[in-house]
Amino acid sequence: MNLADRIRPDAGRRVQLMATCLCDAFYDDAARATVEVLEHLGCTVEFPAAQTCCGQPAFNGGDWPASRKVVRHTVETFAGDCPVVVPSGSCAAMMFHGALLEFEREADLPAVAALGRRTWELADFIVHGLGVTTWPGRYDARIAFHRSCHGRGTPSSAAAEQLLGSVAGLTLAPFGEGEQCCGFGGTFSVSFPNISAGMGELKLDHLRAAKPDVLVSGDMSCLMHLGGLAEKDGRPVKTQHLAQVLRDALKNGGLI
Amino acid sequence: MKFQQIDQFAAHLRPSTRAAVYDGSKKGHEKRTQVLFDHYPDPDRLRQLAGEIKQHVIENLDTYLPAIEAKLKANGVIVHWAATAEAANEAVLAIMRARNATRMVKAKTMVSEETELAHFLEKNGVECMETDLGEFIVQIDHDHPSHIVKPIIHKNRRDIATSFEKNGLGAYNDDPQTITRRARDFLRKKYLVADVALTGANFLVAESGRLVLVTNEGNSRFCLAATRCHIAMVGIEKILPRDRDLGLLLNLLGRSGTGQQLTVYTEFITGPRAPAQPDGPDEMHVILVDNGRTDVLASDCRDILRCIRCGACLNVCPVYRQASGHAYRSVYPGPVGAVLSPLLMGKDFPEKADLPKASSLCGACNEVCPVDIPIPDLLLRLREKGKREHSAAAAAGTPPMGAWSLLASQPTAWKAALLGGRIINYLPTKMLPIPALRAWEGKRSLPAWRGGEFRHWLKGRARSPGAPPPTSGGQSPRPS
Numbered sequence: 205m206n207l208a209d210r211i212r213p214d215a216g217r218r219v220q221l222m223a224t225c226l227c228d229a230f231y232d233d234a235a236r237a238t239v240e241v242l243e244h245l246g247c248t249v250e251f252p253a254a255q256t257c258c259g260q261p262a263f264n265g266g267d268w269p270a271s272r273k274v275v276r277h278t279v280e281t282f283a284g285d286c287p288v289v290v291p292s293g294s295c296a297a298m299m300f301h302g303a304l305l306e307f308e309r310e311a312d313l314p315a316v317a318a319l320g321r322r323t324w325e326l327a328d329f330i331v332h333g334l335g336v337t338t339w340p341g342r343y344d345a346r347i348a349f350h351r352s353c354h355g356r357g358t359p360s361s362a363a364a365e366q367l368l369g370s371v372a373g374l375t376l377a378p379f380g381e382g383e384q385c386c387g388f389g390g391t392f393s394v395s396f397p398n399i400s401a402g403m404g405e406l407k408l409d410h411l412r413a414a415k416p417d418v419l420v421s422g423d424m425s426c427l428m429h430l431g432g433l434a435e436k437d438g439r440p441v442k443t444q445h446l447a448q449v450l451r452d453a454l455k456n457g458g459l460i
Numbered sequence: 461m462k463f464q465q466i467d468q469f470a471a472h473l474r475p476s477t478r479a480a481v482y483d484g485s486k487k488g489h490e491k492r493t494q495v496l497f498d499h500y501p502d503p504d505r506l507r508q509l510a511g512e513i514k515q516h517v518i519e520n521l522d523t524y525l526p527a528i529e530a531k532l533k534a535n536g537v538i539v540h541w542a543a544t545a546e547a548a549n550e551a552v553l554a555i556m557r558a559r560n561a562t563r564m565v566k567a568k569t570m571v572s573e574e575t576e577l578a579h580f581l582e583k584n585g586v587e588c589m590e591t592d593l594g595e596f597i598v599q600i601d602h603d604h605p606s607h608i609v610k611p612i613i614h615k616n617r618r619d620i621a622t623s624f625e626k627n628g629l630g631a632y633n634d635d636p637q638t639i640t641r642r643a644r645d646f647l648r649k650k651y652l653v654a655d656v657a658l659t660g661a662n663f664l665v666a667e668s669g670r671l672v673l674v675t676n677e678g679n680s681r682f683c684l685a686a687t688r689c690h691i692a693m694v695g696i697e698k699i700l701p702r703d704r705d706l707g708l709l710l711n712l713l714g715r716s717g718t719g720q721q722l723t724v725y726t727e728f729i730t731g732p733r734a735p736a737q738p739d740g741p742d743e744m745h746v747i748l749v750d751n752g753r754t755d756v757l758a759s760d761c762r763d764i765l766r767c768i769r770c771g772a773c774l775n776v777c778p779v780y781r782q783a784s785g786h787a788y789r790s791v792y793p794g795p796v797g798a799v800l801s802p803l804l805m806g807k808d809f810p811e812k813a814d815l816p817k818a819s820s821l822c823g824a825c826n827e828v829c830p831v832d833i834p835i836p837d838l839l840l841r842l843r844e845k846g847k848r849e850h851s852a853a854a855a856a857g858t859p860p861m862g863a864w865s866l867l868a869s870q871p872t873a874w875k876a877a878l879l880g881g882r883i884i885n886y887l888p889t890k891m892l893p894i895p896a897l898r899a900w901e902g903k904r905s906l907p908a909w910r911g912g913e914f915r916h917w918l919k920g921r922a923r924s925p926g927a928p929p930p931t932s933g934g935q936s937p938r939p940s
């Protein structure tokens with residue numbers, strides 16, 4: 205799907221929030237921060253309460269009929285015409301790329317594609333959907349930003365770095381082998397636990413060498429994996445979702 | 461089957477092997493990226509163009525194949541068609557027998573690895589000497605290549621010195637120059653007595669019938685200078701439409717494969733020796749090998765046939781770096797192998813249907829591929845095929861998705877599960893109700909379950925708009 209063709213916000217800036225199953229189950233504050241950030245930008249945020257998951261676990265696991273069932277539910281749940289904003293590059297890519305692959309031969313492909321055209325990852329939406337390229341407030345920290353892999357081929361990671369880089373007090377810490385995956389990979393993390401952990405440890409080595417105060421990403425899944433590895437290892441690292449950093453910057457600046 | 465075989469292989473890999481694979485791959489990737497971006501303002505555009513050219517070829521093979529056959533014949537080349545690996549090997553043996561030849565020198569070719577040619581010839585009384593240094597070392601070690609371009613990426617120089625000593629190639633000495641010199645002395649004698657040379661081809665140009673070979677050691681040139689008969693074994697997907705396409709593809713191949721502007725030797729061969737040429741083979745054969753390729757062409761993964769065997773996707777792949785090439789139990793390892801190897805199995809696909817699972821789907825392979833193959837999409841398609849064909853290898857360790865999909869399509873049940881999930885906060889690892897959660901906790905801590913908190917907060921705000929948001933809750937760890 206050509207991401208340039210996506211549905212843009214109207215004057216009322218109505219959006220629907222796809223909070224993701226991970227935020228629904230574990231990371232409520234990342235979802236809250238997303239709402240606060242969007243509202244600060246003048247958006248009216250609707251949360252369709254029937255939402256569950258984007259369908260990616262079964263899609264990646266090869267069980268496409270099971271995944272399609274969930275995607276169909278998602279399509280129904282997010283009926284409407286406004287942009288759908290997701291605080292995850294991975295779930296967003298599921299809607300505008302993955303789902304299209306598994307619906308290739310299905311009669312309801314057009315409905316799935318229509319939702320794909322409405323779906324935006326958060327940073328991409330802020331920068332390219334709303335045209336906001338600098339972020340107010342203040343956040344005094346050295347941050348290592350992990351570019352999650354589902355941002356490849358999309359404007360998301362560059363958008364996130366642009367926003368973070370513009371926050372007063374915030375320094376972006378460069379680190380080695382930034383193009384390498386953290387090793388999460390959805391079901392891969394449990395069916396290939398040794399390789400997954402090996403990849404994560406390499407990533408943590410690079411990140412630690414950069415001595416950041418906080419490890420930040422646009423995807424809670426990468427942070428769940430990296431943070432979980434570090435904690436198990438007895439050397440915890442502080443992790444935050446991009447939305448939390450942006451929200452905290454607003455708070456520190458007295459803007460919310 | 462409980463575990464994924466590739467993950468188990470990685471878990472038991474010798475640390476020095478993992479280090480050798482990691483270092484070699486990382487260096488390869490870094491050189492590639494630097495050279496490509498130093499030389500071209502927009503390498504991605506070039507990759508896309510090269511991809512379009514190769515895609516055009518594979519979608520029009522039915523016209524390109526007869527065209528190339530006609531051209532080759534007009535150039536004085538004898539053309540053979542081999543539907544299977546066995547047929548390809550038999551064709552080589554028949555040529556050898558017709559010439560009463562018993563000694564062959566061989567340059568590196570992946571398709572001959574597919575057909576296990578060297579092994580087949582040795583069994584039939586023909587000496588088949590690998591002349592590429594890496595392949596030579598693999599041969600004397602009775603090992604297998606573990607990388608498409610760097611067959612011995614899994615060995616360090618101490619390993620090599622040890623096998624040279626074992627094989628009577630001088631006392632232990634791990635100085636790379638000494639190793640190379642010893643191999644050279646040994647191989648030079650082999651060139652001089654060989655009857656036939658076997659090579660592959662990197663490209664075969666339909667317009668001219670030109671066969672293009674790239675090497676860095678000049679061994680294929682030695683092979684061709686010293687023998688009277690040249691056999692080229694070539695996969696049917698190696699065709700390029702026009703000579704001018706070589707400009708693009710050769711520039712991408714060298715840079716992507718080894719970080720070189722161009723490989724050290726690039727040979728253009730248009731047939732047997734012309735009368736005016738002082739040396740070179742009088743007889744030239746091209747064996748066009750299918751060996752499962754037309755089945756790949758008929759599948760929804762045909763894009764993989766664009767592959768020019770550069771190895772860039774192996775170098776960048778984090779799974780390959782952890783597991784090494786031998787983990788893939790196939791001639792083609794890494795991302796390209798995870799797609800191609802199971803497909804080339806034909807009806808035995810389920811046996812290797814675990815290969816497409818060995819990926820976090822990070823997409824780095826697609827980003828570096830000089831012919832822009834959408835490898836992650838192909839891996840996903842093959843995962844679906846593995847599931848549909850009930851592959852036990854693919855299913856190993858994969859959480860079942862039936863219950864999850866029911867839950868995730870019924871909002872009431874989902875909301876109840878969000879609240880009920882809290883139970884995991886109070887259970888030690890070994891009592892976690894879902895195997896996937898236990899597998900997770902084997903390596904990482906699980907964050908505290910906070911299902912329903914976000915929805916609760918949203919409701920509270922709706923009741924009292926303008927109330928300050930609650931302070932951000934930190935992640936409290938689970939008890940273990």
Ligand code: SF4
Pocket residue numbers: 608716766767768769770771772773774796825828829830831832833
């Ligand atoms: S798939 Fe692409 S990157 Fe991998 S070996 Fe083939 S051409 Fe190179």
